[in-house]
Amino acid sequence: xxxxxxxxxxxxxxxxxxxxxxxxxxxxxxxxxxxxxxxxxxxxxxxxxxxxxxxxxxxxxxxxxxxxxxxxxxxxxxxxxxxxxxxxxxxxxxxxxxxxxxxxxxxxxxxxxxxxxxxxxxxxxxxxxxxxxxxxxxxxxxxxxxxxxxxxxxxxxxxxxxxxxxxxxxxxxxxxxxxxxxxxxxxxxxxxxxxxxxxxxxxxxxxxxxxxxxxxxxxxxxxxxxxxxxxxxxxxxxxxxxxxxxxxxxxxxxxxxxxxxxxxxxxxxxxxxxxxxxxxxxxxxxxxxxxxxxxxxxxxxxxxxxxxxxxxxxxxxxxxxxxxxxxxxxxxxxxxxxxxxxxxxxxxxxxxxxxxxxxxxxxxxxxxxxx
Numbered sequence: 200x201x202x203x204x205x206x207x208x209x210x211x212x213x214x215x216x217x218x219x220x221x222x223x224x225x226x227x228x229x230x231x232x233x234x235x236x237x238x239x240x241x242x243x244x245x246x247x248x249x250x251x252x253x254x255x256x257x258x259x260x261x262x263x264x265x266x267x268x269x270x271x272x273x274x275x276x277x278x279x280x281x282x283x284x285x286x287x288x289x290x291x292x293x294x295x296x297x298x299x300x301x302x303x304x305x306x307x308x309x310x311x312x313x314x315x316x317x318x319x320x321x322x323x324x325x326x327x328x329x330x331x332x333x334x335x336x337x338x339x340x341x342x343x344x345x346x347x348x349x350x351x352x353x354x355x356x357x358x359x360x361x362x363x364x365x366x367x368x369x370x371x372x373x374x375x376x377x378x379x380x381x382x383x384x385x386x387x388x389x390x391x392x393x394x395x396x397x398x399x400x401x402x403x404x405x406x407x408x409x410x411x412x413x414x415x416x417x418x419x420x421x422x423x424x425x426x427x428x429x430x431x432x433x434x435x436x437x438x439x440x441x442x443x444x445x446x447x448x449x450x451x452x453x454x455x456x457x458x459x460x461x462x463x464x465x466x467x468x469x470x471x472x473x474x475x476x477x478x479x480x481x482x483x484x485x486x487x488x489x490x491x492x493x494x495x496x497x498x499x500x501x502x503x504x505x506x507x508x509x510x511x512x513x514x515x516x517x518x519x520x521x522x523x524x525x526x527x528x529x530x531x532x533x534x535x536x537x538x539x540x541x542x543x544x545x546x547x548x549x550x551x552x553x554x555x556x557x558x559x560x561x562x563x564x565x566x567x568x569x570x
Contacts, residue, residue, distance in 0.1 A: 200344035200406060201467040201519040201557075217365075223270045223331065228431045230371040231265045231331050237364035237388070248357050248511045252472030254350065257366075258401050259467065262384055265370045266334035332372060332380075332426065341416065342408040345467050346379065347438045347518045349402045354564065356398045357511040361388050367395055373432040375423065378415045379406050381436045404436040438516045440558055443548045447499045447532035450477035452549075454527040464522045471517050474547035474559040477531035482508060499534035502542055510564040513543070521556035529556070 221233040242253035337343065355361045366386045373381035381404045387395035409416040458469040482505050523529055530550040535542070543563040549556050 200346055200408075201465070201470065201522065218264065219365075221265075221268055221270075225429075228372055228429055229332060229426065230369060231268075231270070232367070232369045233265070234365050235261050235264070235368045237362075237366040237386075239364070242363075246509045246511075247359070248509070249363070250472060251350070251475050251512055251515060252468040254352075254356075254399060255348075255468035255471060256466075258350075258384060258386070258399075261368050261386075262370055262382065262403075265368070266331050268331070269329050270331060331370070333422065337407070337419075337422065340410075340419065342410055342413075343380075343405045344408055345519055346404050346406045347436055347516070348404070348467070349436060349438065349514070349516045350399055350512075351401075351514045352399045352512055353397050355388065355396050357564075361390075361396055361398075363388060363398070365389070366398070372426060372430040373402060374430045374435045375418065375427050376435045378417055379404050379435055380418070381430070381432055383431060402432075402436045438518050438560075440518065441536075441546055441548075441560070443532055443546075443555070444499070444534055444536075447534045447548070448477070448481045450480045450531040450533065452477075452529040452531055454523050454525050454529060456525050459525050463524050465524070465527075467517075467519065470519065470549060470557045471515060471559055473529065473531055473549060474515075474517075474533070474561065475512070477533045477547055478503070478545055478561065479508060481533055500545075501535050501537060503535065503545065507543055507563050510566070512561055513564045514562040516560045518558045519556075520558075521551065521554060523551050523556060527551055 217236065219234040221231065223229075223231050236257075238249050238253060238257060242249050242257070244250045356363075366388060369385045369387075371383045373383040375381075381402060384401045384403075386398045386400075388398055390396050406415050407418055408414065452473050454465055454469075458465045460466040481500055482503065528551070532548045532550060534546050535544065536546065541562070543565055545561045545563070547559040547561065549559070
């Protein structure tokens with residue numbers, strides 16, 4: 200299991216990034232929406248594609264902001280019968296932001312991540328029930344770790360003509376299991392006419408862990424009573440493990456301080472970035488070679504090319520089993536399976552001390568930008 204860079208203490212370091220139009224609804228399922236900062240220039244790699252690690256960090260910071268922002272949930276419900284509110288915000292360039300006819304929670308039209316997300320400010324001054332999914336109360340009673348996650352990207356994420364700042368964010372309760380929660384998030388760009396353009400969708404499953412025993416534990420009855428069967432998914436996120444073959448492309452990794460979170464563990468985005476870097480390492484041409492970069496000569500890979508890599512990830516799934524810390528030696532093993540019939544599907548297994556700590560499946564876009 201992995202941390203997501205998702206504590207309020209770290210999230211407030213984002214600074215005075217502007218968030219607008221925070222609104223809450225519980226119909227047809229609990230959901231919050233707002234306009235948030237997007238991908239900065241630091242998010243783009245040498246191919247001018249947003250790196251998976253950057254996308255995951257933006258996703259995690261924004262979701263953590265959403266679960267610690269106070270909302271007037273009861274007040275919103277009381278207004279449903281007789282009134283409806285809407286919120287439309289304009290950015291500095293005049294572009295219209297998102298609007299909604301759903302009941303809106305009490306919110307400030309314009310506030311900052313820095314002002315909302317400090318440990319002391321959030322946990323000492325707000326009612327623990329007065330937040331999306333009553334998350335501060337859960338955070339006081341339990342630890343939450345990511346067990347698996349799935350990101351699905353659209354070609355628009357890699358289109359240089361589609362703006363990546365600001366973004367429209369929608370965060371929804373997905374599924375409530377016995378010990379796990381599946382949460383869904385959508386990120387949209389704004390077109391020239393203000394229309395929303397989907398960039399990526401995410402499903403993440405978190406496991407509730409007892410703070411004393413550090414073992415998975417059942418979700419409390421007060422949460423089950425309120426949210427059971429209220430999500431937008433029919434089942435939890437399930438990612439089946441794959442068996443690592445005997446022959447793989449091997450890439451060594453030394454966990455750096457910059458890979459870790461405030462608790463000293465590698466954050467959830469680092470694992471996927473290591474996997475993507477291992478794929479790129481497999482594409483490096485042999486010394487003195489004048490051939491186009493290709494992994495076709497590696498027994499574990501079958502014709503993966505730099506062109507495939509440069510199209511960007513269409514989807515990836517990640518499963519977390521163990522944690523690692525700064526200074527750990529991690530092995531990235533990359534391979535493809537001929538039986539899949541998909542030259543754009545790559546597997547990666549991360550190993551520490553001969554034990555698998557994470558698996559990543561990566562699908563690269565085809566030439567026509569399909570998965």
